[in-house]
Amino acid sequence: MLQTTQLRDIPRVTLIKGSKIHENVQVLTGYCPSCNTKYFADHEHVLQPNNKHTKVYLNSAKYLKVGQSLWVDRVFSNTVLNGMYSFHASASAFTEFWNNSFWSVHSGDAKKITRRQIWQSFVQESIRSIAAVSNINVELQDGLAIDDVTKEAFSLLGENGII
Numbered sequence: 001m002l003q004t005t006q007l008r009d010i011p012r013v014t015l016i017k018g019s020k021i022h023e024n025v026q027v028l029t030g031y032c033p034s035c036n037t038k039y040f041a042d043h044e045h046v047l048q049p050n051n052k053h054t055k056v057y058l059n060s061a062k063y064l065k066v067g068q069s070l071w072v073d074r075v076f077s078n079t080v081l082n083g084m085y086s087f088h089a090s091a092s093a094f095t096e097f098w099n100n101s102f103w104s105v106h107s108g109d110a111k112k113i114t115r116r117q118i119w120q121s122f123v124q125e126s127i128r129s130i131a132a133v134s135n136i137n138v139e140l141q142d143g144l145a146i147d148d149v150t151k152e153a154f155s156l157l158g159e160n161g162i163i
């Protein structure tokens with residue numbers, strides 16, 4: 001297993017763990033030269049025999065990528081999911097609640113979380129928790145926009161799955 005990124009190119013991102021914001025966190029990517037699989041913290045990038053790539057959404061992921069340079073842990077993504085279900089909160093309501101409660105007491109330079117990142121957390125967490133109950137790791141074509149991810153995940157998990 002190799003480390004794909006040159007030392008100087010290793011991305012530095014913001015990571016939310018629970019209710020705490022951590023800045024300048026390094027993200028490493030592993031690479032297996034014999035099967036060309038790339039190992040990211042939240043998914044695997046697999047080269048298929050037809051030369052196309054698929055993305056395997058790991059149910060066991062500890063962290064989820066929810067924006068260009070924002071990662072969250074599963075405590076955070078579960079908080080989003082539970083907040084939306086228990087309080088019937090919209091993504092915008094949850095965003096405002098979270099920024100007022102937690103971002104406001106953070107002393108660094110991190111930007112406020114956006115509605116889109118909260119929505120991304122909701123979708124990413126839903127896919128993994130539902131797939132885990134169905135005993136599969138969702139595998140989709142790589143490079144899909146978030147709305148297509150939602151559609152494709154529903155067609156995999158919805159019909160004969162538990163949705």
Ligand SMILES: [Zn+2]
Pocket residue numbers: 032033034035036037
């Ligand atoms: Zn391999």
